[in-house]
Amino acid sequence: MPDYALVRRTYRYRIYPTVRQRLALEAQLDFACQLYNAALEQRRYAWRGRHRSVSLYAQFRELTEVRAANMGPTEMSCSAMRDPLRRLDRAFPAFYRRVEAGTKPGYPRFRSARRYDSLTWSGFGVRASRLVLQGIGHVKVKWHRPLPPSATIRTATVRRVAGRWYTSFSLTVSRSSQVRPAGKPAVGLDLGVLHFATLSTGEQIPGPRAYRAARRRLRVVQRRLCRRQKGSHRREKARLLLARRHERICNLRHDHAHKLTRRLVSAFGLIVVEDLNVRGLAAGSLAKQVTDQGWAAFLTVLEYKAAEAGTRLIRVPPGGTSQTCSGCGVVVPKLLSDRIHRCPDCGLVTDRDTNAARNILRLGLSRQASTWPMGACVA
Numbered sequence: 001m002p003d004y005a006l007v008r009r010t011y012r013y014r015i016y017p018t019v020r021q022r023l024a025l026e027a028q029l030d031f032a033c034q035l036y037n038a039a040l041e042q043r044r045y046a047w048r049g050r051h052r053s054v055s056l057y058a059q060f061r062e063l064t065e066v067r068a069a070n071m072g073p074t075e076m077s078c079s080a081m082r083d084p085l086r087r088l089d090r091a092f093p094a095f096y097r098r099v100e101a102g103t104k105p106g107y108p109r110f111r112s113a114r115r116y117d118s119l120t121w122s123g124f125g126v127r128a129s130r131l132v133l134q135g136i137g138h139v140k141v142k143w144h145r146p147l148p149p150s151a152t153i154r155t156a157t158v159r160r161v162a163g164r165w166y167t168s169f170s171l172t173v174s175r176s177s178q179v180r181p182a183g184k185p186a187v188g189l190d191l192g193v194l195h196f197a198t199l200s201t202g203e204q205i206p207g208p209r210a211y212r213a214a215r216r217r218l219r220v221v222q223r224r225l226c227r228r229q230k231g232s233h234r235r236e237k238a239r240l241l242l243a244r245r246h247e248r249i250c251n252l253r254h255d256h257a258h259k260l261t262r263r264l265v266s267a268f269g270l271i272v273v274e275d276l277n278v279r280g281l282a283a284g285s286l287a288k289q290v291t292d293q294g295w296a297a298f299l300t301v302l303e304y305k306a307a308e309a310g311t312r313l314i315r316v317p318p319g320g321t322s323q324t325c326s327g328c329g330v331v332v333p334k335l336l337s338d339r340i341h342r343c344p345d346c347g348l349v350t351d352r353d354t355n356a357a358r359n360i361l362r363l364g365l366s367r368q369a370s371t372w373p374m375g376a377c378v379a
């Protein structure tokens with residue numbers, strides 16, 4: 001049994017390109033977008049005409065000719081030019097799958113240069129704390145946290161977000177698959193609409209603070225954008241501001257998820273959550289609240305943080321957890337508006353969500369005993 005497993009992580013940093021570097025980045029993004037669309041056109045043509053597919057490597061070979069003809073920004077690296085072709089190639093398996101399943105396939109679409117916002121380098125350097133990219137230069141990076149010391153950096157992706165620039169390093173770190181430190185308690189977690197999460201200990205965790213205000217500001221900017229004339233300079237300004245607001249909300253959500261999961265995995269040795277079908281829920285009547293709360297993102301972060309910390313994560317099937325009494329097990333029907341659980345049988349009176357969280361914990365513990373061998377990692 002191996003002691004170490006390699007896991008992939010992404011570390012994101014803000015970068016500050018100079019004006020010249022920014023123009024070079026924009027030129028490379030532009031060209032990458034052109035390559036993407038040209039490669040798509042070629043595949044489209046081959047598919048429509050002869051139902052043939054064009055392979056990634058065939059397109060790589062054609063790229064050699066493009067490079068030999070000196071097209072594209074000067075000094076744009078081969079790896080950066082291959083990136084759009086790779087991305088396009090990744091869009092196809094899903095398409096073929098849909099064709100085979102007989103559902104409406106939806107051919108991969110052409111991309112507009114304005115929305116083509118990121119480019120990945122597999123060859124790059126970090127020198128004197130700057131990110132070195134071929135054809136761009138030495139770009140200043142804000143290292144708000146260090147990269148993990150044992151990491152191997154595989155790629156750097158530069159992304160433009162609402163007029164700001166970021167780089168994401170994709171890296172592999174080895175993590176020890178050691179057994180968790182014993183003696184930490186177990187907890188059940190109920191994700192809710194009123195509170196972000198309720199623990200079986202009775203603690204209620206609110207959603208990200210400042211979130212409500214951020215959403216209000218978002219609405220204000222949305223209205224402003226609508227009022228302004230299409231194609232005008234002022235509309236463009238409002239569009240940029242709106243993108244910033246969206247980014248801000250996304251950041252708040254991420255920050256909240258990271259902090260909360262960190263706290264949970266360091267305090268508990270076993271965490272039980274409901275296996276929510278978030279995509280299903282998001283399509284339903286609770287859609288807005290669900291996407292707002294960002295449960296899917298939270299659960300993803302929780303899963304890998306738990307695995308890293310050696311905390312076990314158990315998912316139990318959802319349903320019935322709020323109706324059952326966590327004290328004696330009888331079913332106590334209640335409406336969505338009933339906030340308090342009152343059991344006529346055993347007399348337990350507790351918060352509705354705390355009751356649900358305790359049921360979730362109990363379900364998890366019973367599963368652990370019956371189906372999971374001790375020491376197995378459920379992640």
Ligand SMILES: [Zn+2]
Nearest residue numbers: 325328343346
């Ligand atoms: Zn009861």
